[in-house]
Structure formats: C-alpha cells, structure tokens
Amino acid sequence: MxxxxxxxxxxxxxxxxxxxxxxxxDRLPSEHQLMETFSVSRITARQAVANLVSQGLAIAYRxxxxxxxxxxxxTYSLSSPLVFLEQDMAxxxxxxxxxxxxxxxxxxxxxxxxxxxxxxxxxxYLQKKLFRMDGAAGAVDVTYLIADLGERFAPxxxxxxxxxxxxxxxxxxxxxxxxxxxxxxDYDLSGYLEVPLGHALMVYRYTAYSSDRQPVLHxxxxxxxxxxxxxxxTRARA
Amino acid sequence: MxxxxxxxxxxxxxxxxxxxxxxxxDRLPSEHQLMETFSVSRITARQAVANLVSQGLAIAYRxxxxxxxxxxxxTYSLSSPLVFLEQDMAxxxxxxxxxxxxxxxxxxxxxxxxxxxxxxxxxxYLQKKLFRMDGAAGAVDVTYLIADLGERFAPxxxxxxxxxxxxxxxxxxxxxxxxxxxxxxDYDLSGYLEVPLGHALMVYRYTAYSSDRQPVLHxxxxxxxxxxxxxxxTRARA
DNA sequence: TAAGCTCACTTGTTATAACAAGTTGATTGC
DNA sequence: GCAATCAACTTGTTATAACAAGTGAGCTTA
Numbered sequence: 145m146x147x148x149x150x151x152x153x154x155x156x157x158x159x160x161x162x163x164x165x166x167x168x169x170d171r172l173p174s175e176h177q178l179m180e181t182f183s184v185s186r187i188t189a190r191q192a193v194a195n196l197v198s199q200g201l202a203i204a205y206r207x208x209x210x211x212x213x214x215x216x217x218x219t220y221s222l223s224s225p226l227v228f229l230e231q232d233m234a235x236x237x238x239x240x241x242x243x244x245x246x247x248x249x250x251x252x253x254x255x256x257x258x259x260x261x262x263x264x265x266x267x268x269y270l271q272k273k274l275f276r277m278d279g280a281a282g283a284v285d286v287t288y289l290i291a292d293l294g295e296r297f298a299p300x301x302x303x304x305x306x307x308x309x310x311x312x313x314x315x316x317x318x319x320x321x322x323x324x325x326x327x328x329x330d331y332d333l334s335g336y337l338e339v340p341l342g343h344a345l346m347v348y349r350y351t352a353y354s355s356d357r358q359p360v361l362h363x364x365x366x367x368x369x370x371x372x373x374x375x376x377x378t379r380a381r382a
Numbered sequence: 383m384x385x386x387x388x389x390x391x392x393x394x395x396x397x398x399x400x401x402x403x404x405x406x407x408d409r410l411p412s413e414h415q416l417m418e419t420f421s422v423s424r425i426t427a428r429q430a431v432a433n434l435v436s437q438g439l440a441i442a443y444r445x446x447x448x449x450x451x452x453x454x455x456x457t458y459s460l461s462s463p464l465v466f467l468e469q470d471m472a473x474x475x476x477x478x479x480x481x482x483x484x485x486x487x488x489x490x491x492x493x494x495x496x497x498x499x500x501x502x503x504x505x506x507y508l509q510k511k512l513f514r515m516d517g518a519a520g521a522v523d524v525t526y527l528i529a530d531l532g533e534r535f536a537p538x539x540x541x542x543x544x545x546x547x548x549x550x551x552x553x554x555x556x557x558x559x560x561x562x563x564x565x566x567x568d569y570d571l572s573g574y575l576e577v578p579l580g581h582a583l584m585v586y587r588y589t590a591y592s593s594d595r596q597p598v599l600h601x602x603x604x605x606x607x608x609x610x611x612x613x614x615x616t617r618a619r620a
Numbered sequence: 621t622a623a624g625c626t627c628a629c630t631t632g633t634t635a636t637a638a639c640a641a642g643t644t645g646a647t648t649g650c
Numbered sequence: 651g652c653a654a655t656c657a658a659c660t661t662g663t664t665a666t667a668a669c670a671a672g673t674g675a676g677c678t679t680a
C-alpha cells in the first residue's frame with residue numbers, strides 16, 4: 145500500500161520546493177547526495193528526480209545539476225484575440241522576436257485542406273516560426289497560408305508577423321475560429337522549445353478568415369506551459 | 383550526434399502509431415519483445431515505452447501490456463462560457479456525472495482571498511468534485527465559494543452543479559474572469575484522473591461575479607488533456 | 621600573467637539481475 | 651461440470667555496475 149520509494153522521495157522534494165526550502169533557480173541535491181540521504185540506489189534517486197522534471201518543477205542540466213524551475217507566465221487575452229502578439233508582449237514588458245525556421249510551398253494535409261476549404265493536396269505555404277520571449281524559446285508557430293498570399297508576401301513574411309503584414313496590405317483578419325488544447329512535447333518540439341520529452345505544451349489552433357469570409361490561413365501556436373497562459377473575461381450566458 | 387537508443391525506438395514506435403500500424407486501443411509489443419526486436423536491455427526498452435507514455439501516446443497496465451491511447455476530445459465553447467457544463471456535454475452526447483469529494487469550510491488561501499475580495503484566512507467553502515464523462519474520470523473541479531452561500535446551499539451543492547443551483551435561487555452569474563493554462567499531474571491528481579505522474583492537464587481557472595459585481599466564487603477545473611479542449615469563435619480586433 | 625590542461629563533479633545512457641504484483645488461461649482436483 | 655490452483659505472461663520497483671559527456675575550478679606551463 146505504501147507508494148514506491150521514488151515517489152516518496154520526489155513528493156518530499158516537491159513539498160520542500162513548495163514550502164520554499166528550495167527557491168526558483170536553486171540547485172537541488174545531486175543524485176549522489178540523494179543516494180546517501182535516502183539510502184537508495186542511483187536508479188531510484190534518478191527516478192525521483194525524473195518525477196520532478198516530468199511535473200515541470202525542476203530541470204536537469206548535464207554537468208551542472210538539477211534546478212528548480214521558475215514559473216513566470218505571459219498572459220494572452222482572448223477577449224481581443226491573438227492577432228497582434230507583439231503588442232501584447234510589449235505591453236507586458238517582454239522583448240519579443242521570432243526566428244523563421246521553414247517557409248516553403250507544400251501539399252496541404254487533409255485537416256488543413258478542410259479548414260481552408262480547398263482540395264486535399266492543393267498547394268499551400270507552410271511557415272514554421274520559433275517565437276522568443278526575452279531571448280528564450282517560448283513557442284513554435286506552424287502556419288498554413290493559402291497559396292496566392294504565400295507567394296505574394298513570401299519575402300515579407302519571413303521577417304514580419306503574419307497578421308500585421310496582411311493587414312498592412314489590405315487583407316485584415318475579420319474572424320477567427322480557435323481551439324485551445326494541450327499536448328505533450330514530441331522529440332522535435334522538445335528540441336525547439338528546450339523542454340524535456342513529454343513536457344506539457346499549450347496548443348492554440350486557429351483558422352483566420354478575411355472580411356469576405358474566405359479562410360486565409362490555418363495554424364497552431366504551440367507554447368511552453370510554464371511561460372504562457374490565456375485569459376478571457378466575459379459576460380455569462382443569459 | 384545520433385540520438386539515444388531509447389529515443390530511436392520510441393520515435394520508431396511513434397511513427398508506426400501515427401501511420402496506423404498500431405491503432406487506438408491496440409497492444410504494443412511487450413518489453414521483452416522490444417528487447418529482442420531491437421537487441422537492447424530491458425532498461426532501454428522500458429525507457430522507450432516510458433517516452434511514449436510521457437507523450438500521452440500509450441498507457442501501460444501491469445499484467446496486461448501497453449496500449450495505444452484513444453484521442454477523442456470533448457469541446458467546450460468559451461464563446462458561451464463554461465457555466466452549464468451538463469448541457470454542453472449532453473449536446474455532444476456525453477453522459478455527465480460528478481462525484482463530491484470534499485465539501486467543507488476552510489480558511490481562504492491568499493490567492494482565493496484576493497480573487498474574492500475578502501480578508502486572508504476568512505472562512506470560505508471548499509468543494510472538490512470529480513467530473514465523469516461516460517463514467518470515466520475527466521476532470522477535477524476545486525471551487526471556493528463565499529461563506530454565506532456555501533452555508534445556505536450546502537446540501538444542494540453536493541448533488542447539483544454550482545452555477546445552475548445558484549441561478550435557480552436568484553443568484554445568476556453575470557460575469558466571469560477566466561484563465562486557461564496547462565500544468566502537469568502531481569501525485570494526487572494522477573490518482574483522481576487516472577493518468578501517469580506528470581501527464582499534461584488543462585486548467586480552467588475562473589472567478590464568477592453576481593449581477594451586483596460582487597465576486598461569488600473562485601475555482602479551477604483541471605481536466606485531462608486527452609479528453610478536453612476549449613473552443614472560441616470571435617471577430618478580430620479593429 | 622594568461623592560456624591550456626587536468627581532474628573532480630555533474631547528469632545521461634546502457635547493461636545485467638532479481639523480485640513484486642497484476643492478469644489470463646490452462647490444468648488439476650473435487 | 652465447476653471451482654480452485656498454478657504457471658506463464660505482463661509491467662513495476664529496485665540494486666549494482668560501467669562508461670559517456672558536459673561543466674567548472676584549480677593547477678600547470680609557457
């Protein structure tokens with residue numbers, strides 16, 4: 145009935161973290177120290193540390209140690225939707241930048257074709273961007289843009305954010321369908337976002353429509369759970 | 383430069399799952415089979431399986447095997463906010479029920495006191511509920527209700543949902559401030575929600591106000607990432 | 621002094637080994 | 651035939667062992 149050793153140890157450390165014994169950024173005891181403190185093998189000590197990492201409470205660096213993760217989140221207002229990311233960031237005093245990872249025409253996958261109302265495997269432009277907040281990786285954005293706009297604005301879009309660029313050229317986004325969900329980091333995402341495999345990530349999936357009700361783009365912003373949250377203030381239903 | 387063995391193996395399995403070699407509910411090869419197939423030790427085979435589990439792609443049962451997890455989500459509309467959960471569920475053909483875990487007066491923690499605009503450590507009613515969708519655990523709701531309402535409706539609230547109960551007695555919720563974020567399952571939550579430690583969970587945190595602008599309750603709905611998502615359809619900013 | 625090397629310490633990966641505990645189906649005993 | 655037992659499978663926990671690889675401090679050498 146008693147929980148496994150590694151759980152007992154990680155729960156004890158978790159309580160110490162929450163009680164402030166170890167503050168954000170502090171180094172936790174090394175695996176060797178845990179082995180001696182709790183009289184367990186390295187496997188068990190490692191498992192305990194792995195539990196904390198999987199709970200997002202700590203992060204391990206080879207050669208350095210295991211450190212308590214800070215938790216300071218950027219808030220996004222959904223009341224005024226996620227179209228002018230840079231301004232939202234600036235308002236919260238965050239230096240925002242992005243790095244263009246991919247920009248190329250591809251055949252539309254099925255879900256994208258459905259969202260954009262085009263034939264499957266039609267040509268669309270795929271753009272992948274890495275968003276940085278104060279220099280640190282915060283989110284990956286994957287956008288599928290309808291072909292003619294992608295071709296037309298290709299050079300601009302590698303340097304500027306999508307919504308402002310479109311708006312500047314007479315294609316304002318009028319309507320946005322979005323879904324917020326949550327997923328786990330796969331191998332690629334864990335590399336880009338500098339989180340361990342399986343870490344919790346928020347997904348903001350959206351389809352944007354121009355003023356004539358035509359779908360213009362479909363994309364996902366996949367962000368680190370410890371750095372992002374979404375807020376919404378609203379009146380309830382009648 | 384090559385990734386670790388356990389990553390190679392779990393990535394291979396992931397691709398097979400995504401390609402449909404293993405469908406939702408299918409059993410994956412046992413640890414022993416993986417040992418032989420890839421000529422690795424059990425530790426490495428276990429690590430590969432652990433990677434899939436941590437990514438939410440599979441779930442392991444002792445004595446039975448490892449199975450591909452199904453992904454069918456219930457969608458919540460935020461356009462009409464999360465106040466009548468039962469109707470939302472019914473509309474999507476889900477049998478909803480809840481189990482009352484805790485209902486008792488407690489001293490308000492600091493964040494709750496701030497949200498409710500009362501003095502720290504004032505008395506409030508704490509209610510914890512386990513939401514079930516088609517019988518399976520889907521979310522845990524933790525609500526702090528202002529003292530007089532908690533006392534007044536205590537018997538009712540153990541059997542009925544909060545918002546409808548309040549509305550029926552002349553206390554409709556007029557306004558809702560909410561935040562959506564994402565967290566990892568700790569030991570307690572992993573037990574209630576039947577997910578592995580560290581699994582991704584969605585958190586819907588809300589403060590509800592009555593028609594006279596007074597805060598009435600503050601709570602969080604913590605739901606399984608593989609069973610919940612939130613949707614929002616809206617016009618963009620001018 | 622400054623550059624470079626070495627060493628001690630850290631976490632990461634992997635192997636072998638054993639026992640615990642849950643599940644399932646076959647066998648045995650009544 | 652039916653029930654109880656057992657054997658063979660599964661994953662879970664834990665120990666010991668070794669080497670790889672990144673970090674940083676201190677020493678050595680030019």
